[in-house]
Amino acid sequence: MFTPAESLQKNKDYTLVSWSAQGAWNPVIIERGEGVYVYDANGKRYLDWASQLVNVNIGHSHPKVVRAIQEQAAKLCYVNPSFGTPERGRLGELLAEVTPGDLTKSLFSNGGTDAVENAMKAARLYTGRQKILTRYNSYHGGTFASAVAGGDPRRLANEPGVPWIVRMPDPYFYRNPVYRGRTQEEGDAIIVEMVEDIVVREGPENCAAIMVEGYSGSSGIMQPTAVYFEGLRAICDKYGIVLIIDEVMSGFGRTGEWFGIDHYPNVKVDIMAVAKGITAGYVPLGATIVSEQIAAHFDKHVLWAGLTYSSHTLAMAAGIATIEVYREENLIERAREMGKKLRKGLTDLAEKHPVIGEVRGAGLHQALELVKNRETREPLSAWNQAQSEPMMKVNKAAREGGINLFTRWNMIFNTPPLTITDEQLEEGLTVLDNALSLIDGYYEG
Numbered sequence: 001m002f003t004p005a006e007s008l009q010k011n012k013d014y015t016l017v018s019w020s021a022q023g024a025w026n027p028v029i030i031e032r033g034e035g036v037y038v039y040d041a042n043g044k045r046y047l048d049w050a051s052q053l054v055n056v057n058i059g060h061s062h063p064k065v066v067r068a069i070q071e072q073a074a075k076l077c078y079v080n081p082s083f084g085t086p087e088r089g090r091l092g093e094l095l096a097e098v099t100p101g102d103l104t105k106s107l108f109s110n111g112g113t114d115a116v117e118n119a120m121k122a123a124r125l126y127t128g129r130q131k132i133l134t135r136y137n138s139y140h141g142g143t144f145a146s147a148v149a150g151g152d153p154r155r156l157a158n159e160p161g162v163p164w165i166v167r168m169p170d171p172y173f174y175r176n177p178v179y180r181g182r183t184q185e186e187g188d189a190i191i192v193e194m195v196e197d198i199v200v201r202e203g204p205e206n207c208a209a210i211m212v213e214g215y216s217g218s219s220g221i222m223q224p225t226a227v228y229f230e231g232l233r234a235i236c237d238k239y240g241i242v243l244i245i246d247e248v249m250s251g252f253g254r255t256g257e258w259f260g261i262d263h264y265p266n267v268k269v270d271i272m273a274v275a276k277g278i279t280a281g282y283v284p285l286g287a288t289i290v291s292e293q294i295a296a297h298f299d300k301h302v303l304w305a306g307l308t309y310s311s312h313t314l315a316m317a318a319g320i321a322t323i324e325v326y327r328e329e330n331l332i333e334r335a336r337e338m339g340k341k342l343r344k345g346l347t348d349l350a351e352k353h354p355v356i357g358e359v360r361g362a363g364l365h366q367a368l369e370l371v372k373n374r375e376t377r378e379p380l381s382a383w384n385q386a387q388s389e390p391m392m393k394v395n396k397a398a399r400e401g402g403i404n405l406f407t408r409w410n411m412i413f414n415t416p417p418l419t420i421t422d423e424q425l426e427e428g429l430t431v432l433d434n435a436l437s438l439i440d441g442y443y444e445g
């Protein structure tokens with residue numbers, strides 16, 4: 001259609017990019033994707049080490065999902081949400097099968113943000129209470145309420161946002177001072193005590209929900225022990241609070257389980273928000289899935305939520321085919337196994353590069369936290385500021401070396417498609433090794 005240079009110019013002249021000052025935007029123009037690779041307009045190949053935004057879990061252009069979308073498009077693209085379709089019923093049923101506990105009924109949305117918004121609405125309508133408790137190190141979406149719910153700095157420019165979000169301390173073992181001189185479980189127990197204190201001070205009768213990511217994602221892949229999640233569940237039970245688990249990023253096999261919260265089998269979920277991996281990004285889709293008890297409440301009470309594209313038929317077809325791919329190709333187990341190999345590779349990198357302060361995560365959902373000094377743990381790039389010179393160097397080297405890398409602050413995310421092979425894992429780790437070699441000199445140990 002255009003030369004690569006024309007495409008670049010038209011993107012810059014006629015479109016805006018999210019979360020960025022526009023002038024510095026200089027995107028790679030991608031023309032096609034296949035498996036774990038995407039290809040730019042000049043034919044250069046990039047290994048998708050990030051699965052785009054941690055959503056293309058089954059790799060690009062999977063023939064089964066492409067075919068399902070094509071066939072559905074030829075039959076019926078869309079009906080309004082008051083109609084049922086065979087595809088909508090089937091996808092709802094599949095979600096009830098793969099999600100834990102008695103999560104049963106799905107309200108479909110366009111993505112993760114609105115799945116979270118609807119989860120908060122459902123919890124508030126169900127309890128008749130207003131406040132939602134969330135963490136600083138979390139991200140829950142880009143609209144006003146969901147952005148304020150997430151504590152990370154993407155919320156700051158739009159504050160004060162909504163007044164009914166209450167922030168809880170983070171179970172951040174590597175950085176939260178609560179953990180100093182304590183085991184992770186001891187620290188988690190203290191965090192739980194602090195959360196209960198906050199609930200009491202906020203008035204339990206005002207607290208509708210506690211909302212956390214099932215396995216923390218873009219704010220740092222930090223993961224507490226069962227003491228934390230079981231403690232949150234106990235607080236919810238004691239005070240009649242709903243537990244919302246946001247699985248937008250950690251769902252659909254990412255962490256080596258169907259959902260991040262499956263790492264804590266004793267924790268019952270009242271409402272789950274999902275998106276991303278539900279269609280692996282092929283068509284936009286999210287869902288808010290509620291327990292039987294909450295579903296029964298809405299048998300008699302109006303669910304005050306809706307979207308023109310709720311239960312979009314193309315997205316339903318894509319979702320069904322994607323879940324079948326996870327099952328038929330055993331991608332959940334595969335993520336668990338490949339995750340062990342990824343961890344070995346990242347640990348080897350940490351032995352070579354002292355800037356790696358911590359390796360953490362599970363499955364194909366692992367982060368490197370980079371520091372200037374392993375004793376002081378001073379971050380190599382600050383929270384809430386433009387990325388530092390060494391982080392920019394890593395990004396540039398990754399791009400030149402042919403991998404699509406997702407970094408934020410002082411963290412590198414290692415979240416390739418669940419279909420990645422041993423050789424492709426090696427390919428990515430080698431580019432990362434070379435990129436990190438360029439910044440070894442920033443270590444101040």
Ligand SMILES: Cc1ncc(COP(=O)(O)O)c(C=O)c1O
Binds near residue numbers: 139213217218246
């Ligand atoms: C945990 C979590 N919740 C919600 C969202 C928002 O989802 P979306 O960007 O699809 O609206 C994201 C996006 O990255 C996320 O990671």
